[in-house]
Amino acid sequence: MSDEHGSVFDGLLGGDDSAQWAFGTGFEDPLAGVDTTTPGGVDPAELAAYCLMLGDDALIMSQRLSEWCSRAPDLEEDIALANIALDLLGQARLLLTRAAAADPDVLPRLPEGSPVPPEDALAFFRDERRFRNVWLAEVAGGDFAHVVVRLLLFSVARLALLERLRTSRDQVLAAVAGKGVKEVTYHRDWAGRWFLTLARGTGESRRRLLAALDALWPLQAETVAAHPLERALARAGVGVDPASAREEVDAVLGQVFAVSGVARPEPAQPSGIGGRTGRDGVHTEDLGRLLAEMQAVARAHPGGRW
Amino acid sequence: MTTIPMEPQQEERLRAAFDATVARHDRIEPRDWMPDAYRGTLVRQIAQHAHSEIIGMQPEGEWIGRAPSLRRKAILLAKVQDEAGHGLYLYSACETLGVSRAELTDLLLGGRQKYSSIFNYPTLSYADVGTIGWLVDGAAICNQVPLCRTSYGPYGRAMIRICKEESFHQRQGYELLMTMMRGTGEQRAMVQESVDRFWWPVLMMFGPPDAHSPNSERSMAWGIKRNSNDDLRQKFVDMTVPQAEALGVTLPDPELRWNEERGHHDFGEPDWEEFAAVIRGDGPCNAQRLAHRRAAHEEGAWVREAATAFAAATAQEGAR
């Protein structure tokens, strides 16, 4: 028995067989080996802002999904939701790191000699108005139907975008997209399958699904609305104009609605206030509360090491 | 499970075969004959273990939303997710004994089956995430490594898978504490406070002293349990002391010292009255933990029903 104990505890300090961990828990520089120079003819500040848009979508969505941990309808779904949250968190880490590398000016001011790495400075020390995620990712959660509808709308749009981003002139974005396509394909699959199941399950599940769709549909338009910055970067061969993916998004959603026997909701106007949306840093009240929780410990210890 | 009535001699022969299998440290497998009391003890122990994994998601799950770095958030989420997997493996092992996960969940929610007392303590700072990994998962490993060779096959195999993952849990916890100890003075104080708070409850995880452990002896004879509570507790203390030194924290026990003669550390007695109170349901978080689990289970009922109804409907369509 002593030898078996020995082997278990031996590894406590040494070795790093992190293959056991899900993606995103790695201890190394997430962008090691990828060419991080900004492609010619691209404004680094614009590239950074664009990375924040995609990164914040993933980060905030991941934060919302991880609220399900230990609360899902069954253990199998608990594990599935955590996997999706981990994938998106991994994407967020790469994209935030990319934003900081492209333009260090996006980093919030921290005390001299702060040990906080760039991805964490952006996640934990940036103020609400500098977050550029869509509202769909941030609004407070509801029941299981709510998470299914939100993830369906989110992942259909994100997959269409990542597929096009794989040919980006920016090496990092292309690499993130390549990896992300596989992940988000699975997310879309999970959400689509549950959408169908709830739509055709019981009267109760259908009622809840339609209620969630009602609540979230007005936020869908923002996921395919083109921000001027996105258009500019698309022209430079670095970003994707979401409008170019709109047809595909509509078609995929239409398919899911059709097999589920759900009428396609009327097209909604992009959400926002005075024409400004999440992409411009204008958010719902829910984001402030989300950030208050997410940033609490980090901000209490600005010189902390974790 | 259907039991066909048997002649007394037949049962005697089966029992002899069972005893011989256990005696030669061979495994009992699900369809083998086994004494009812063996089955009952296994169900109780495996279920309690499974419940502990699932309830154990909560104290750390509290901090996923507040993890102070993205890397820590990913590690913590992956870790808590592992615990769900552990619960799932163990419920499956229990199902080979003819008890369903739904029945076991009902027993847990009805307060008729227990889970580890340690999860009835709150997590009050991010250092607790590290301490739980280092000490709680560490104690669990101590308890569980011997169970990889337990006499019941499915249980042992589940434990092998679990132990592999637990050692990562312990490492991430220890690594978090090491990193915090290199941080600010505030962080170091946070680590020490957390270790102070968890040390005694962790020692209680090994169960009451052998003299007061009602089921231990029979479980050991059956090979369900492999080491006594006190032996494992001693082993854990001996292993932890040098780790605490390397970390730079003190363990809150004035009686803790090396005993040259025994070749082991002497240490103080945990507060067994507190232990009894927590087991009884009067710990700081008992009600909260069960309420959380019950809410998740009840709020998920309509989803499980919908999936069942959908599967039935599609199966029917397929048959037509």
Place this chain on the structure above:
Amino acid sequence: MSADRREWPLYEVFVRGKRGLNHVHVGSLHAPDDAMALRHARDVYTRRNEGVSIWVVRADAITASSPDEKDPLFAPNGDKIYRHPTFYEIPDDVPHM
């Protein structure tokens, strides 16, 4: 031993970690139907490793031998429900034939 009506059926999961190897039983899980069982198996047992082949089969579709068929005293249950997470113990390194 009819399944709890509130509960999804039990599936056994077999995984082939690499080309050239046999599928090996890794555990079990609950799912409402085959498609969902595959999805769950991917999440629970492979962490969604690409290139891994997974089989799932409903536990009640497995017909199992008794450990010692010749022993007339061993009373087989007669039904096919065989809840057994590690039925096939095949060493991981058995090469593809």
